[in-house]
Amino acid sequence: MVFQVTIQGTLADVWQEITRTDAPIPAFFNNQMHVRELKAGSKLAMRTTSGKYTGVVGKILECDEPHRFVHTFRFTNFDDPECIVAYDLKEVDGGVEFTLTVTEAPEGTKTAKQMKQGGTMIVNTLKSVLETGRPSFGTRLLFVLFKVLEPISPKKCRSENWPIDGE
Amino acid sequence: MSPEAPTPEDLVFQAIAHPARRQMMDLVKASPGMTVQGVASHFSFSRIATMKHLARLEAADLLVSKKEGRSRKLYFNPMPIQGIYDRWTSEDSSFWAGRMADMQQRVEQRAQVRNKKNA
Numbered sequence: 227m228v229f230q231v232t233i234q235g236t237l238a239d240v241w242q243e244i245t246r247t248d249a250p251i252p253a254f255f256n257n258q259m260h261v262r263e264l265k266a267g268s269k270l271a272m273r274t275t276s277g278k279y280t281g282v283v284g285k286i287l288e289c290d291e292p293h294r295f296v297h298t299f300r301f302t303n304f305d306d307p308e309c310i311v312a313y314d315l316k317e318v319d320g321g322v323e324f325t326l327t328v329t330e331a332p333e334g335t336k337t338a339k340q341m342k343q344g345g346t347m348i349v350n351t352l353k354s355v356l357e358t359g360r361p362s363f364g365t366r367l368l369f370v371l372f373k374v375l376e377p378i379s380p381k382k383c384r385s386e387n388w389p390i391d392g393e
Numbered sequence: 394m395s396p397e398a399p400t401p402e403d404l405v406f407q408a409i410a411h412p413a414r415r416q417m418m419d420l421v422k423a424s425p426g427m428t429v430q431g432v433a434s435h436f437s438f439s440r441i442a443t444m445k446h447l448a449r450l451e452a453a454d455l456l457v458s459k460k461e462g463r464s465r466k467l468y469f470n471p472m473p474i475q476g477i478y479d480r481w482t483s484e485d486s487s488f489w490a491g492r493m494a495d496m497q498q499r500v501e502q503r504a505q506v507r508n509k510k511n512a
Contacts, residue, residue, distance in 0.1 A: 227425065227468075228425070228457045228468035228469070228470055229470060229471065229472055230454060230457050230472055231454075231472045232454075325457065327468075345471075346471055346472065346475050349472060350472075350475065350479075
């Protein structure tokens with residue numbers, strides 16, 4: 227699966243937006259990335275803003291600032307094998323060509339289905355945040371819904387079950 | 394950009410206007426990573442003509458090509474279509490239009506099954 231857009235912004239801004247750990251990342255469904263060190267081999271976790279629940283875990287495979295960030299990706303609420311997510315950034319006329327590539331998500335799995343639906347939203351939200359300063363109205367409504375539904379997340383998604391390095 | 398220069402949206406509409414190019418998009422969407430040769434094998438026209446059509450699709454960002462080893466692999470990129478969808482679809486209409494499209498698909502599938510049985 228490939229999702230590509232051109233974002234009117236700088237390489238540094240796009241890179242910062244997809245790798246930041248100091249605040250929730252709207253493009254990643256408003257989850258906050260937790261990682262001890264941004265380098266290959268580090269474990270990462272995408273957690274709710276409260277930190278109580280972890281939706282996605284993975285391991286960084288490549289970190290070539292500001293051009294390429296690759297990590298394994300596993301939804302904590304599914305028993306599917308992990309897939310690989312790559313973010314490629316390239317400077318082009320008018321901004322940054324941003325490409326999200328998802329590989330090794332077997333067809334028919336819940337992960338493949340989620341990534342097909344989610345990929346468009348990740349790329350669109352990233353573009354919207356960098357070009358307008360915030361996600362679309364519909365996406366912001368969705369974030370409110372996520373927050374309301376957080377307490378009924380499955381127990382297996384609790385963050386203590388998915389520690390990162392050093393926890 | 395001069396007024397005559399096509400906008401990214403113009404490139405998308407021009408690209409999808411041709412039935413062969415729409416078929417190429419279907420093929421690549423169904424088989425991500427398909428090679429140029431793989432696409433060309435589905436058409437009676439020349440490989441050069443296929444490459445010209447693929448170039449139009451790539452210029453519109455509807456296809457993304459990646460060089461892997463010696464071959465160039467093609468992937469469908471849904472983002473330009475999503476952009477067109479977003480332009481004319483509000484939150485409300487996307488909900489109702491989606492439901493209506495689902496209903497249409499279900500009814501037509503049932504009719505097809507019935508026609509096959511009666512045939």
